[in-house]
Amino acid sequence: MISVEEAIQIHALLIQKLSPPLLLLALSSEAFGEGRRAALDVSGNSKTRPTSDMTTTLDLRKVFGVIMTYNTNQAPNKPFEMEAKFEPGAKSGIHVHPEQDEHYYITGGEMEVYLNGSWNKLRVGEEMHIPKGAEHAFRNSGGQQAIATNQHIPGLRTQEYYETMGRLINEGKITGMTGLRNGIYLSLHAVKFADVVILHQPPDAFIKIIAILGRLCGYKV
Secondary structure: OOOHHHHHHHHHHHHHHOOHHHHHHHHOOHHHHHHHHHHHOOOOOHHHOOOOOOEEEEEEOOOOOEEEEEEOOOOOOOOEEEEEEEOOOOEOOOEEOOOOEEEEEEEEOOEEEEEOOEEEEEOOOOEEEEOOOOOEEEEOOOOOOEEEEEEEEOOOOHHHHHHHHHHHHHOOOOOOOOOHHHHHHHHHHHHHOOOOOEEOOOOHHHHHHHHHHHHHOOOOO
16 A cells, blocks of 8 residues: 555654554544444434435546446445446455445456455356455456446445545545555545454554554545
8 A cells, every 4th residue: 555665754753743652542542433433323224325316336446446336325224236347457455344244246257356365266147245254355357347246235334435435536635555645545534434344454553553644644534
C-alpha cells in the first residue's frame, strides 16, 4: 500500500505527534470501535435504504480493479447482491468478514479466490462459499475480464462500504493503492468499516496506525 520510504515518514510523524503511551492508548481506544458501534445501529429495516428500486454502478477500478452493479434498495438484514466485473489485474488484500458469509458465482471468464490457505480457480458456472471469519481474497491474473454474482450475507453495511469508497475515488482523495495520501484514506476507510471488513494483508494494526496519523493530520472520510 505504501513504500518503505513513506513508512519511514509515517514513523517520524507519529513520533512527533504521539508519545508511545498515547499511541498504545489510541490503538486500543474507542476511536477504533466506530465500525463496531455502527454495526449495532443497523436495524435490518428496509427503511434504511431508498424506497424505490434503482440500479447503481460503481467504478472501483482504482482500488480493486472492479466495476460493480447492484440494486440500491437492499435491506441490511438480507443478502447484498451485486454483479462484479473483475478487470485483468483486479485483486484484493487478504481479509475477513467478521459477521458475514460471502458467495461467488462465476458468469463470465475465470478468476481466483483465496480460501483455506490456497488459491482456487473458478470458471463459468462454478461457485465458492466463504464462511464468516474465514481469510480470503480475490484476483484476476488472466488477460480477460471475469464476471461474477457476488453476495455478502447478510448485507449489513456492505453497500455503504462500497459507496463510501466510490465517493472517495470520485472526490480524488483516493487515486490508487500506492502513495502515502492514498494509504491514509484507505486506512481511515478500513477503520470506519471494521464491522464488515478486517484486512489481514496489510496487517490490521498497521492500518490503525496509519489511520491515527491521518486523523492527527486532519484527514476525514
